[in-house]
Amino acid sequence: MLMKWIKCQVNEENKRSFSKAQEGWGQLRHCAGFIGQIGGWNRNEPCEAGILSVWKDLLCHQRFMQHQHDEIFAKSDQGSTYTNISVDIFESISNIGTTDITDFVDKGKLLRVAEYSVENVKRDRFEQVLKDAGNRGMIPGMLSGAFGKRQNSRYLAASLWDNEDSHQRIAD
Template identity: 35%
Template sequence: MLVKWIRCTVVDRRGFERGQRKWAGLLGEQGFRGQSGGWSRGQPEVAHVFAFWESRVFYDSFMARGHDRLAAAQSGMYKDMRVKLFDHRFDVKTGFEPDFTDADVLRVAHSRVHEDRVDHFALMQRQVWNPAMSGSPGMLRGVFGEAPGHEFLVLSMWQSSAERGKYRPEGVARLAARAETDRDVESLTGDVVQLEPSWTV
């Protein structure tokens, strides 16, 4: 599975949201699995969108044919767009499906990892972070993806922001020390995204 992550700064919020609903046109595209997104909790003008495709072949076919027609509805509505593609490596928790109906918050973590620590980083995700996240109240499911250049995405879906808050305090520092995250990671950025149900396709 291919995971597409789009992050942009919105200059016309109402127009952007109107255009976002046009992406319902993705339904019926061969290989399309789902899409949704929402607004950053920390930076209200920042939007995140996540799309899921069965494979790069289906995604490339759509980009060559139908993408520009759908994207035209949001022309001029945003700036500083960043697009990243990640190959699914494994699930966080079990049985990941791009189903957003029961989630209201997404947590996204983007890491650039030292080349000689890539295998260790992935192992720690499986052995340390996944069990901790899976055992957290309100955590539904997630995906761990990899992009060229030793970049990784951890995308997790949560039932509510209150539940996600229980995962944070002292536990994260303890887990990071156990996983030797400081030794693995060159840079780490993240965000908490409030899902907009009307963006779900």
């Protein structure tokens, strides 16, 4: 499984246009290997949108980028709605608990994403801690989650929650 983490900086006056343009990406559901997508506005940085897109594998994502991305992007007029974009691809290394995050992409009410940069000498230990955390099972209110990594010692932890209160109880 592949997780694509997209962050866009959007001026306050363009937030509505950005959200409307996001609807154009509904065409993704017809792309081979596309599993689901969820996103929203960053609570800590209100002019930053985050979108987590989940794909079967890298090959399916590459085919989409070569054959369908540009047409969907042009039709949505998304490019005129943000000032900056960053896109990172993470290969899934483990789920949190026994439930696959792909089962809940369309059911989550709150998406929490954390990014980590880990020194090379600490990568093996960090990955073991992630796997151990994933094997401990679900936290009440968490629907699912997944950990992913990139080649440059960067990691992503994504979790989907049934509501904001469930996540806040754990955060507190």
